[in-house]
Amino acid sequence: MKHAIIVTGGKQYRVAEGDVIFVEKLDAEIGAEVAFEVLMLCGEEGVQVGKPVVAGVAAKGEVVEQGKGKKVVVFKYKPKKNYRKKQGHRQPYTKVKINAIGQGNVTR
Secondary structure, three states: OOEEEEEEOOEEEEEEOOOEEEEEOOOOOOOOEEEEEEEEEEEOOEEEEOOOOOOOEEEEEEEEEEEEOOOEEEEEEEOOOOEEEEEEEOOEEEEEEEEEEEEOOOOO
8 A cells, every 4th residue: 555745735744545634725626636745655666755755756636625623712811911812713724535646746
């Protein structure tokens, strides 16, 4: 079984074919195909490490969902100064299903 280390949104993910991952929001429609740069590829033929990416190899996936994560409450407070500020944040994400790891190029 092939495994790969991909990079997207400033983060690295270990993926295999059929995996579903949550990545930073991508500008793509639901059902669209996306390709990720592969930093390392591990399979039957051995391990390939890129400098910085493996040439001619891409991980292709399909956008399953666009959404937002759970709410995080940010509360700022200064004692004795009557300063209180409550703020919420929901991080957007894209849910991607990895379909294939192999030959291909990443278009930017």
